[in-house]
Amino acid sequence: MELADRAVGFLLSFISISIFAYYTFWVIILPFVDSDHFIHKYFLPQDYAILIPVFAGVTLLCFLCTFVGFVMLKSKQKAK
Missing domain, CATH: 1.20.5 (Single alpha-helices involved in coiled-coils or other helix-helix interfaces)
Structure with missing residues (x-):
């Protein structure tokens, strides 16, 4: 049972860190990148950030x- 708890904890931590990193990049860094850069196709419009x-x-x-x-x-x- 302890191994399963660790696996679930690791998975939840990984998902949380991934969402935090995605959102932080989307909100803080992406506005400073040129609008015609290819990276913009991986993110939603800025309106959805709020x-x-x-x-x-x-x-x-x-x-x-x-x-x-x-x-x-x-x-x-x-x-x-």
């Missing part, structure tokens, strides 16, 4: 509020 994190944050906040609401309803039903 829209994707905002959408992810709103979605996470909605799921968190829904979870807290269900927990509060269940604890209220148990108290009766």
Whole structure:
């Protein structure tokens, strides 16, 4: 079981670092590269650099509020 936990941890760390590196390059370095450079075809337009994190944050906040609401309803039903 310990080996499986390490493998999952390594995979999650690798994915997180990859996403961080991609986003950092996309937001910080890419605006300084010429627009006709071939590297631009591997990245989405700059508008999405703000829209994707905002959408992810709103979605996470909605799921968190829904979870807290269900927990509060269940604890209220148990108290009766």
